[in-house]
Amino acid sequence: MAAPTQDRDARFAILMDGDLTPTDRLRSQVAGARVIAADGGMRHAAALDLEPEVWVGDFDSTPDDLLGRNGHVPRQDHPARKAVSDGELAVMRALDAGARSLVLCGAMGGPRSDHMLFHIMMALRLTGERDIKVLLTSGTEEAMPLLPGEPAMPDWPAGTLFSVIPFSPLSRLTIEGADWPLDAVEVAMGSSLTLSNVSAEGLRILLGSxxxxxxxxxDV
Incomplete structure (x- = not known):
């Protein structure tokens, strides 16, 4: 199958096989995006009223009824024994098509916490190395990379519970517009200092290194 041509629409929704609650917020985040389904993530397409342009995976455990309902969607088949996950294959397909922004739907929940951790680490790598904007969501939870440079200003409603999870020692972390603000503090890797904050108006988070x-x- 030929790779899709690049165009001006550089925003992609990737449907992954984790838990998903189809909220109004999530629907607005994927509205107008190009869509790629990763194996069992196809089950979320109908709930979000999305039509994937391609369905990527090994399909070794995909239910027959899901295959039957979506037989019209072009497939990119891969062997079950491979060096990358179905989700990463879908992301790679989007990047090949020129993606600059990704919404990873179903990337946060489900029975496999190792997949969730990988998705977060992949997002950090894509943002840090390729300047790709990445949002991970289950509908009830969201995650995004925080790297040095431009401040993060999430559009979360006031009263949203949030945490800053350090994957390394953090230097000069500043949090404004939250119940527990911080001003250029040092945070050790593994510290719970930045666990369970609450957003207020004008949330702004800046990291030095x-x-x-x-x-x-x-709450849904």
Missing amino acids: GTAALVASF
Whole structure:
């Protein structure tokens, strides 16, 4: 199958096989995006009213009814024994098509916490090395990379519970517009200092050096 041509729409939604709650917020985040499904993530397409342009995976455990309902979607088949996950294959397909922004739907929840951790680490790598904007979401939780440079200003409603998860020692971390603000503090890797904060108006988070992820939880 030929790779899709690049165009001006550089925003992609990747449907992954984790848990997903189809909230209005999530629907607005994927509205107008190009869509790629990763194996069992196809099950989320109908709930989000999305039509994937391609379905990527090894399909070794995909239910027959899901295959039957979506037989019209072009498939990119891969062997079950491979060096990358179905989700990463879908992301690679989007990047080959010119993606500059990714919404990884179903990347936060499910029975495999190792997959969730990988998705966060992949997002950190893509943002740090390729300047790709990445949002991970289950509908009820979101995560995004926090790297040095431009401040993060998430559009979370006031009262949103959020944490800054350090993946390295953090230097000069500043949090404004939150119940527990911080001013250019040092945070050790593994510290709980930045666990369970609450957003207020004008949330702004700035990191001097280090690598972290922002994780937010929503009441639905």
